[in-house]
Amino acid sequence: MVFSSVIFLYAFLPLVVLGYYIINKKYKNAFLFVSSIIFFAWGGVSYSFILIFSIICNYFIGRFITIYKHRKFFLILGLVINLLVLIIFKYANFIIDNINLFFQFFQIPTVKNPSILLPVGISFYTFQSLSYLIDVYQGKTPGQKSFINLGLYISLFPQLIAGPIVRYHDIVRQITERKVSYTKFSKGAIRFCLGLAKKVIIANNLAYLADKIFSLQIPEQTMLYTWIGIIAYTFQIYYDFSGYSDMAIGLGRMFGFEILENFNFPYISKSIREFWRRWHISLSNWFRDYLYIPLGGNRKGKMHTYFNLLIVFIITGFWHGASWSFLIWGLLHGFFLVIERIGFENRLKRLPGIIQHSYAFIATLFLWVFFRSETLGYALAYIKTMIIPTHHVVDVFLLRELINYESLTIFILAILGAFNFFPFLYSRIVSMLTAFTWLKKSHISAIKTALYSFFIVIIMVVATTYLISGTYNPFIYYRF
Numbered sequence: 001m002v003f004s005s006v007i008f009l010y011a012f013l014p015l016v017v018l019g020y021y022i023i024n025k026k027y028k029n030a031f032l033f034v035s036s037i038i039f040f041a042w043g044g045v046s047y048s049f050i051l052i053f054s055i056i057c058n059y060f061i062g063r064f065i066t067i068y069k070h071r072k073f074f075l076i077l078g079l080v081i082n083l084l085v086l087i088i089f090k091y092a093n094f095i096i097d098n099i100n101l102f103f104q105f106f107q108i109p110t111v112k113n114p115s116i117l118l119p120v121g122i123s124f125y126t127f128q129s130l131s132y133l134i135d136v137y138q139g140k141t142p143g144q145k146s147f148i149n150l151g152l153y154i155s156l157f158p159q160l161i162a163g164p165i166v167r168y169h170d171i172v173r174q175i176t177e178r179k180v181s182y183t184k185f186s187k188g189a190i191r192f193c194l195g196l197a198k199k200v201i202i203a204n205n206l207a208y209l210a211d212k213i214f215s216l217q218i219p220e221q222t223m224l225y226t227w228i229g230i231i232a233y234t235f236q237i238y239y240d241f242s243g244y245s246d247m248a249i250g251l252g253r254m255f256g257f258e259i260l261e262n263f264n265f266p267y268i269s270k271s272i273r274e275f276w277r278r279w280h281i282s283l284s285n286w287f288r289d290y291l292y293i294p295l296g297g298n299r300k301g302k303m304h305t306y307f308n309l310l311i312v313f314i315i316t317g318f319w320h321g322a323s324w325s326f327l328i329w330g331l332l333h334g335f336f337l338v339i340e341r342i343g344f345e346n347r348l349k350r351l352p353g354i355i356q357h358s359y360a361f362i363a364t365l366f367l368w369v370f371f372r373s374e375t376l377g378y379a380l381a382y383i384k385t386m387i388i389p390t391h392h393v394v395d396v397f398l399l400r401e402l403i404n405y406e407s408l409t410i411f412i413l414a415i416l417g418a419f420n421f422f423p424f425l426y427s428r429i430v431s432m433l434t435a436f437t438w439l440k441k442s443h444i445s446a447i448k449t450a451l452y453s454f455f456i457v458i459i460m461v462v463a464t465t466y467l468i469s470g471t472y473n474p475f476i477y478y479r480f
Helices: 006-022 025-041 045-067 071-105 122-137 147-155 168-177 182-214 223-254 272-278 281-292 302-320 324-349 353-372 376-387 396-402 405-418 421-435 441-468
Strands: none
Touching: 006 025, 006 441, 025 045, 025 147, 045 071, 045 122, 045 147, 071 122, 122 147, 122 168, 122 281, 147 168, 182 223, 182 396, 182 405, 182 441, 223 353, 223 376, 223 405, 272 281, 272 324, 272 353, 281 302, 302 324, 324 353, 324 376, 353 376, 405 421, 421 441
């Protein structure tokens, strides 16, 4: 089950919200925990056992770290179990395929690939489990005594399958002490609706363009196609990721949780370093706190810092998927961060702002080719076609299918939204209203509420229409 589905919006979510608010306070966590397991099991009951296994293991290991003297042993045991589960279900196919390539080269009999299916959300809930064990070991928080409460932390359905990655010490108090209110619920509902609009109205329409073009073989590609495809994907992945984060944050507030922000207009960045302070913030912070700093961070000299950055971003790329193209994507981001730290960023700051923005955006755009491509070879050939014109003739019928009034409108909305135009527009409207001195504050507040409510109703109607009509609705987190 995904947030952008009719069954979730008009059946599962209303029932869970209704049940949560009428049930006794002491049973609320248990109710949310069971609801989360049902949510996860909806897409495949067998894989819910992996999630339950993870919760059971981490609960007991967390208790052992708290109670017994050999704390480091139990921490290592917990890290090994969690990472082993992740490796088996996410990376086994990749490892076996590459071993077989090696065997084929030396004419050695190959190993049969079991073709293990990837459980949705395993990367997210595994990292949350690791966060819990490390936080307990470091004494940031005591081990959780309640199995239900720990299970709720690991499996909470608003952010279970698509993030943000919630660190245990950031939310442990909210598990038992959170409060709900009409204001928090309404703000959460609005945030959810905005996230849904990002996903269904913008990301899905751009996904159709990107997937159509990336499905073409390289001999069929033209420079025009490749640029349309990667620009569409650049905005698709932002609106998909940030849309799901908005929905998760909104749902969390509806149940009393305050989940930290995950995106902050990354495409307005002036460097790749700034981009990673604005993009997938929960993942960046997780790697900073649990990998970069333990490796030594920037405390052991420049060369060690550069090495740590490359290691962190190689793993960041590999975390996203079992493919060489993901690894190269991460490595190149690490490379850009290194050259910026060496001195390029200081020189960049002396240039006009438009050049700084262009550098960061174009670099990010080219790197997304590796992220989107199924193979490294395809990514390199795609980039070559972006730069060097081909003699392949543009298919006019395909171009008309891709570029029409609807897609152009979506492109305009995507660009304006990604570059922070709509908050600016809203602030200007509010300023205009306050300029009318004859309007009382209560009148201005009522007008703002009415306009915002009308906007939310419109986008919900449009999003629901798209979903009911069965338009393109991919779930890109299946790769992660």
